[in-house]
Amino acid sequence: MIPIDNFLVLSAILFSLGMYGVLARRNAVLILMSVELMLQAVAINFVAFAVYLYPETFTGVIFAIFVIVIAAAEVGLALAIILRLFRNRQITNVDEADLLKW
Amino acid sequence: MTYEEAIFYVIAAVTVAGSLGVVTARNVIHSALFLILALLGVAAVYVLLASEFLAIVQVLVYGGAVTILILFAMMLTRVRDIGGPIDGPQRPFAALAATVFLGTTVLAVTQTEWRGDTDEATVVTINEIGEALFTTWAMPFEIASLVLMVSLVGAIVLARGEEGE
Numbered sequence: 001m002i003p004i005d006n007f008l009v010l011s012a013i014l015f016s017l018g019m020y021g022v023l024a025r026r027n028a029v030l031i032l033m034s035v036e037l038m039l040q041a042v043a044i045n046f047v048a049f050a051v052y053l054y055p056e057t058f059t060g061v062i063f064a065i066f067v068i069v070i071a072a073a074e075v076g077l078a079l080a081i082i083l084r085l086f087r088n089r090q091i092t093n094v095d096e097a098d099l100l101k102w
Numbered sequence: 103m104t105y106e107e108a109i110f111y112v113i114a115a116v117t118v119a120g121s122l123g124v125v126t127a128r129n130v131i132h133s134a135l136f137l138i139l140a141l142l143g144v145a146a147v148y149v150l151l152a153s154e155f156l157a158i159v160q161v162l163v164y165g166g167a168v169t170i171l172i173l174f175a176m177m178l179t180r181v182r183d184i185g186g187p188i189d190g191p192q193r194p195f196a197a198l199a200a201t202v203f204l205g206t207t208v209l210a211v212t213q214t215e216w217r218g219d220t221d222e223a224t225v226v227t228i229n230e231i232g233e234a235l236f237t238t239w240a241m242p243f244e245i246a247s248l249v250l251m252v253s254l255v256g257a258i259v260l261a262r263g264e265e266g267e
Binding site for chain 1: 257
């Protein structure tokens with residue numbers, strides 16, 4: 001008997017924390033972890049809407065599964081890119097990877 | 103306050119504490135360990151949302167694979183030996199942006215009138231999910247597996263490096 005507002009507020013808090021992490025951190029791995037937090041917040045939102053508001057079609061639950069799949073693929077690729085960046089230029093901070101900056 | 107709500111608040115507190123640790127810890131390894139706490143907290147939230155299947159997937163994919171992958175990447179890039187501040191100079195603006203976003207969203211959530219009965223979650227059984235996934239959502243399902251395969255091959259190609267390196 002938990003009102004839906006509780007889940008939505010929790011998800012908003014998680015998303016804000018992730019947003020702060022993405023904007024404030026310098027290290028690419030830490031930014032990636034913050035992005036994971038934001039994705040989790042979105043998935044909670046989807047599931048909450050599905051089971052409370054639209055249980056007859058439960059599209060949100062399906063969508064949460066796809067969010068998890070895409071997030072897993074994204075982590076694998078992003079970490080490979082970060083590894084490559086470190087091997088080629090010995091940096092992992094995003095503000096130092098400024099080769100394309102005018 | 104019902105006992106369900108009490109359980110929700112405990113789990114929410116653990117999840118938020120873990121997330122706070124992720125974005126504020128000074129040690130990057132601690133950050134990754136806090137991430138495990140936060141992700142397991144989210145798995146518990148899925149249980150409260152009557153979606154056990156998602157909770158199990160969450161523990162398997164996030165609690166296991168993703169955090170291990172992140173820890174591996176941290177070790178391989180020697181993240182701890184890199185000097186300089188861990189946060190950029192834009193930190194106050196980041197905090198401001200996040201706070202404004204949080205305020206706006208919470209206001210929107212509390213002001214909205216949701217349709218129907220919003221006090222009781224309806225259980226979506228694992229059978230229903232499986233059936234929908236392989237009938238209505240069969241095409242997206244196949245595309246998702248294709249995306250997974252492409253990203254797997256791409257990650258290997260990227261991380262392997264050129265010949266003779």
